Amino acid sequence: MRIALLGFGSVGQGIARALREKDLGISITGIADSRSGLIAPGGIDIDAALAQKRELGYCGDPSVRPMDVALLAEYDALVEVTPTDVITGEPALTHIRAALGRGRHVVTSNKGPIALAYDDLIAEAESRHVSLRYEATVCGAIPIIHALQEGLAGNRVKRLSGVLNGTCNYILTRMSDEGLTYEQALMEARELGYAEADPTYDVKGIDAAIKLVILANTILHMDKALDDVQITGIDLLTPDALRLAEEQEMTIRLIGEIIPDEDILRVSPRIIGKAHPLVVEGTLNAVTVDTDMAGEITFIGKGAGSVETASAIIGDLLFIRDRYVTGT
Numbered sequence: 001m002r003i004a005l006l007g008f009g010s011v012g013q014g015i016a017r018a019l020r021e022k023d024l025g026i027s028i029t030g031i032a033d034s035r036s037g038l039i040a041p042g043g044i045d046i047d048a049a050l051a052q053k054r055e056l057g058y059c060g061d062p063s064v065r066p067m068d069v070a071l072l073a074e075y076d077a078l079v080e081v082t083p084t085d086v087i088t089g090e091p092a093l094t095h096i097r098a099a100l101g102r103g104r105h106v107v108t109s110n111k112g113p114i115a116l117a118y119d120d121l122i123a124e125a126e127s128r129h130v131s132l133r134y135e136a137t138v139c140g141a142i143p144i145i146h147a148l149q150e151g152l153a154g155n156r157v158k159r160l161s162g163v164l165n166g167t168c169n170y171i172l173t174r175m176s177d178e179g180l181t182y183e184q185a186l187m188e189a190r191e192l193g194y195a196e197a198d199p200t201y202d203v204k205g206i207d208a209a210i211k212l213v214i215l216a217n218t219i220l221h222m223d224k225a226l227d228d229v230q231i232t233g234i235d236l237l238t239p240d241a242l243r244l245a246e247e248q249e250m251t252i253r254l255i256g257e258i259i260p261d262e263d264i265l266r267v268s269p270r271i272i273g274k275a276h277p278l279v280v281e282g283t284l285n286a287v288t289v290d291t292d293m294a295g296e297i298t299f300i301g302k303g304a305g306s307v308e309t310a311s312a313i314i315g316d317l318l319f320i321r322d323r324y325v326t327g328t
C-alpha cells in the first residue's frame with residue numbers, strides 16, 4: 001500500500017517513524033509540510049526526510065507544494081495531518097477533496113474538514129467507492145469512533161461525556177499537582193507536542209467542542225456546527241479555583257458533553273470528585289458513553305501525542321488496506 005503524507009509536524013513525523021519501524025507493507029511515496037514537498041514513486045527515504053526536517057525545518061524540495069503531492073504523487077491513500085483550521089478547514093479541505101476527486105482513500109487527524117464538511121466529503125468518497133476515515137480526530141489513541149460505529153452499533157446513545165482535550169487536562173493536572181502556573185503548564189504542553197498549532201483552540205475549549213461536533217454529526221446523526229456548542233474554556237481559571245476544589249477533595253476537569261435527546265452540546269470546566277471515572281491525569285482522555293443496551297462504558301487512553309495519534313492513523317490505514325487495497 002502506498003500513501004502520501006501531508007503534514008510533517010509532530011503527528012506526521014510520528015506516522016513516518018512508526019511506518020519505518022513496523023514494516024507494515026505501507027510505503028510513503030509523497031510527503032509535504034507547509035514549506036516543501038517530495039514525490040518519490042519508489043518510496044521516500046524516511047530517515048533522510050526526518051534529518052532534513054530537523055536540520056532545515058522543512059522536509060522536501062521548497063518548489064514542491066502540498067497540492068502537487070496530493071495531485072501528482074501515486075498513492076492509494078492520502079494521510080492528511082496538517083494543522084487544523086476550524087473556520088475554513090483549509091488547506092486540509094482542498095487536499096482531501098483533491099485526493100477523493102482522484103478516487104483515492106483518505107485518512108485524517110484534521111478536525112476542521114470533518115467538523116465542517118463531513119456530509120459532502122463522505123458523499124464524494126462513497127460515490128467514488130473509496131474510504132474516508134478520521135479516527136485520529138477524536139481522543140487520539142482511543143478508538144472511540146470505531147467503538148461507537150461498530151462495537152456499539154444498534155445502541156442508542158443517551159449521553160456522551162468526557163475529557164476530550166489532552167492539553168487542557170495536562171495543564172489542569174500540572175497546575176494542581178505541581179503548583180505550576182497556567183503559562184508554565186501550557187508551555188510544557190506545547191513543547192511536548194500535545195497542543196494545537198494555535199493553542200487557543202485547546203485552552204478556550206474549541207478543540208473539545210469540535211470533537212463533540214464530529215461525534216454528533218458523524219455518529220449520532222445530529223446536524224451541528226461549532227456555534228451550536230456552549231463553550232467555556234480553562235483560560236480564565238485561576239490557581240485559587242483549583243486550590244479551593246482541592247480543599248474539598250474535588251478537582252476541576254474540562255468536560256465535553258452531548259445529550260442527544262435534549263439537543264445539548266457543551267464544554268465547560270466542572271468541579272468533580274477525585275474518584276470520578278473522568279478524573280484522569282496528564283494527557284489522558286476519558287469518555288463515558290451511556291447507551292440503552294450496553295449501559296455505561298468508559299474509555300480511557302492517551303488523547304494527544306505523536307505516536308498516540310499515529311496509532312489511530314495506522315489503524316485506519318490497515319482497515320483500508322485489508323478491505324480495499326490488494327497486492328500488499
Ligand code: HSE
Nearest residue numbers: 165166167195196304
Ligand atoms: N491538541 C489536542 C489535544 C490534540 O490536546 O487534545 C489531540 O486532538
